[in-house]
Amino acid sequence: MRESTRQALAAGGLDPERVRRVIVDALTEDLGADFRDVTSVATIAAGQTDTADLVAREAGVVAGLAVAAAVFELVGEVTAAERTVEVVVVAHDGARVARGDVLATVTGPTRLLLTAERTALNLLSRMSGVATHTRAWADALAGTKATVLDTRKTTPGLRMLEKYAVRAGGGTNKRMGLYDVAMIKDNHKLAAGGVGAAYRRVRQTFPEVPVQVEVDTPAEAVEAVEAGADFLLLDNMSPATLREVVAAVGDRAELEATGGLTLEVAAEYGATGVDYLSVGALTHSSPILDIALDLRER
Structure with missing residues (x-):
């Protein structure tokens, strides 16, 4: 080369x-x-x-x-x-x-x-x-504060190249793998005994690693922020519920809408005030x- x-x-x-x-x-x-x-x-x-x-x-x-x-x-x-x-x-x-x-x-x-x-x-x-697919999402979100994020739903062996392509298309990379960012999802919360307990355990074990917490309700979002989380995944929430979370959390955490999003509703979700829209389809379905x-x- x-x-x-x-x-x-x-x-x-x-x-x-x-x-x-x-x-x-x-x-x-x-x-x-x-x-x-x-x-x-x-x-x-x-x-x-x-x-x-x-x-x-x-x-x-x-x-x-x-x-x-x-x-x-x-x-x-x-x-x-x-x-x-x-x-x-x-x-x-x-x-x-x-x-x-x-x-x-x-x-x-x-x-x-x-x-x-x-x-x-x-x-x-x-x-x-x-x-090309990523640029379509970036264009749909133009005029909002939201940025489109990729996920780990990549082709085995090609993650590095596919995540580069997301950047080239105007999107943002989330985490490269399980090693660089801790993401507390529903199964982790169940195993640990709740969102607060899971967050504290990650913080104690890996104090230097960024922590993201998936939440399903506005109340859980508030609980996660009060436990110290500064990045929340808002899973399968409607635009109305997202706006409720944005109002409750304010600028205490970055907010990511995730779950079942499509280009047709991208602008509507971006207008809720969240920081990111997470779209696995950028890499698994382009x-x-x-x-x-x-x-x-x-």
Whole structure:
């Protein structure tokens, strides 16, 4: 992977080495133990070179261009290609693109281009689909104080990339995993004997870790805040109930509406005064953005 690509990944908050591992695993899945593309090897001369464009087949928001560039660069390494590719990124992550827009251009051995094609497109299309869906939520919440949040409902192995795509689409990451934020949910409250007891136990055990508490009623929200919680998940509450909680809690805690939210009601929920809307569908239900690799005619 070229240093310029590593720098682009790091600038977006992505660990280049972790991205590398994701890509190598994906290439291994596609190329098998021998790292070969039997069709390209059989049909394309070893010395042939070409230029191809990554093209949007539909309108949306792009994310993952540096990741796609890394795929092309790494294929040369895993297949022991004598020559690598040159990737020129034309668009930028977070940009709205139209059908037919060229996002990047790649030049190099034709076998290498076609061997990398599917893995590059799988990651780029997936990330761009998440970014496109997230931007729709961000647009729906425009004019309110609320921001759309993602969740841990991500594709196994792709959480880092999907959460990056949420950021590119105008959303905000919640927690990366079970290790960086404590989230007290209903089962934790039942096991601990109540919201106050659960909160105090987390605080005593991990005093440095942020704590978020899921509540189901305005009374429980007040109890959690009085116990010391400063971030509440307001689960499956109506807009009227959310406004009641906002009035009762005030600025003593950040408030997140969660549970069954849809784009159709986003603006209504955002207008209640909550700080966040939590949407698992950003990562578990976003369709891909259709992107293709087109070889230029000779």
